[in-house]
Amino acid sequence: MKASRLAAAGTLAGTAVLALSAPAFAHVSVQPEGEAAKGGYAVVDFKVPNERDNASTTKLEVTFPTDHPLASVMPQPVPGWKAEVTKSTLKKPLELHGRKITEAVSKVTWTADGKGVEPGFFQKFPLSVGTLPEDTDQLVFKAVQTYSNKEVVRWIEVPQEGQEEPENPAPVLQLSAAEEGGHHGSASADKGSGDAEAASAKTSAAEPADSSDTTARVLGVVGIVVGALGVAYGVLAGRRRTTA
Incomplete structure (x- = not known):
């Protein structure tokens, strides 16, 4: 009962806030x-x-x-x-x-x-x-x-x-x-300058992205290898316990 009353009170309060704030935007x-x-x-x-x-x-x-x-x-x-x-x-x-x-x-x-x-x-x-x-x-x-x-x-x-x-x-x-x-x-000069800056920014932005992609791929391969070694080690350990 208390929870339902609190929920109802919260709903009424929210409605009141919306009603009071609406005219400021309309x-x-x-x-x-x-x-x-x-x-x-x-x-x-x-x-x-x-x-x-x-x-x-x-x-x-x-x-x-x-x-x-x-x-x-x-x-x-x-x-x-x-x-x-x-x-x-x-x-x-x-x-x-x-x-x-x-x-x-x-x-x-x-x-x-x-x-x-x-x-x-x-x-x-x-x-x-x-x-x-x-x-x-x-x-x-x-x-x-x-x-x-x-x-x-x-x-x-x-x-x-x-x-x-x-x-x-x-x-x-x-x-x-x-x-x-x-x-x-000059609009043409501004445009040319803007295009050059945009191209330069695009090139400089692309370089770190390529580098990070290569790093990510290397790390991904390393992670797969490490994961595979871990699984193999777990299987061998299990077999040894069973034999013992």
Whole structure:
């Protein structure tokens, strides 16, 4: 009886923990595919989970920061969704590859052509973005999620360092340190150098592997011989005891 009560109590406690922790993960978020280095380009995914069990997510609007505008934003096609990119005129033009950029993307809207994100599922919306700013460690995006029952959830509260996460936090993209040499170097040269380094690393990695394989084989043969000698010795010892 005590064991069953303890098991039941443990189950209830586990359920409570999951129920309390679930909302912290069930919000619109943004993560890079790999790294989002300052001064470079990156592919980022906006992850949209469905928090409702009686409605589907049919629309997502992501507003881009105006204090760190991004001149290049390209959505990757997502089956069942239509993407619309909205641009706005900049108060202060940007310098990009020697050209003056007078407008930047201010919003990207995805609208479902079919059922959208149904209950129990999530959807990723990839974007290629750049160039990423070099004077900040993060970019804050504000997202609006619309459901098929016309409910609207605004993920627009900016998380503050040292404080608890807000109820409807805005997606935050953390930026990593700028890559050495930046993004202005020759792509072909970088590729050639990378290929050479990879080949060198592959060769150096292969040498110890070959050596260790040979050693392993020798040890394996020695082990078999020793094992065979041990068995033979055991048989002879047994015969001697029987004769005695």
